[in-house]
Amino acid sequence: xxxxxxxxxxxxxxxxxxxxxxxxxxxxxxxxxxxxxxxxxxxxxxxxxxxxxxxxxxxxxxxxxxxxxxxxxxxxxxxxxxxxxxxxxxxxxxxxxxxxxxxxxxxxxxxxxxxxxxxxxxxxxxxxxxxxxxxxxxxxxxxxxxxxxxxxxxxxxxx
Numbered sequence: 001x002x003x004x005x006x007x008x009x010x011x012x013x014x015x016x017x018x019x020x021x022x023x024x025x026x027x028x029x030x031x032x033x034x035x036x037x038x039x040x041x042x043x044x045x046x047x048x049x050x051x052x053x054x055x056x057x058x059x060x061x062x063x064x065x066x067x068x069x070x071x072x073x074x075x076x077x078x079x080x081x082x083x084x085x086x087x088x089x090x091x092x093x094x095x096x097x098x099x100x101x102x103x104x105x106x107x108x109x110x111x112x113x114x115x116x117x118x119x120x121x122x123x124x125x126x127x128x129x130x131x132x133x134x135x136x137x138x139x140x141x142x143x144x145x146x147x148x149x150x151x152x153x154x155x156x157x158x159x
Contacts, residue, residue: 071120071124072120075116075120075123076116076120079116084107084112085110085112086103086106086107086110086112089136130143131143132146
């Protein structure tokens with residue numbers, strides 16, 4: 001509230017001036033209220049624009065370790081599930097029809113015999129290159145499935 005009074009006096013207010021604990025000290029004209037709220041806090045100068053850019057870049061940089069942590073946790077939680085990735089991705093009927101030698105061949109071809117950390121970094125490298133894997137239900141690349149549905153999703157998100 002003091003910020004509004006400061007705007008009426010011609011001072012440049014700060015966000016701290018809008019604390020609800022402060023008592024108003026003056027009469028507020030509507031023009032000063034508008035200018036304080038909508039002009040002083042919108043990045044309209046080069047300096048304010050750069051501060052918004054720095055803020056956005058800082059938030060994006062913080063996002064990277066968060067995403068890595070989430071992917072590591074999810075990957076290793078999936079490793080704790082019973083069975084292996086082969087049994088989870090194949091049709092149970094087909095999996096049961098395979099001999100143990102055929103299952104081992106599939107695991108070797110898919111790289112499932114490698115240690116979990118190697119499989120994680122192989123998967124992460126593929127994701128960073130745009131390879132999101134294949135859908136187990138449609139047998140299509142996931143990137144193609146997402147690309148086909150992205151326009152409708154963006155259209156819905158716009159409303």
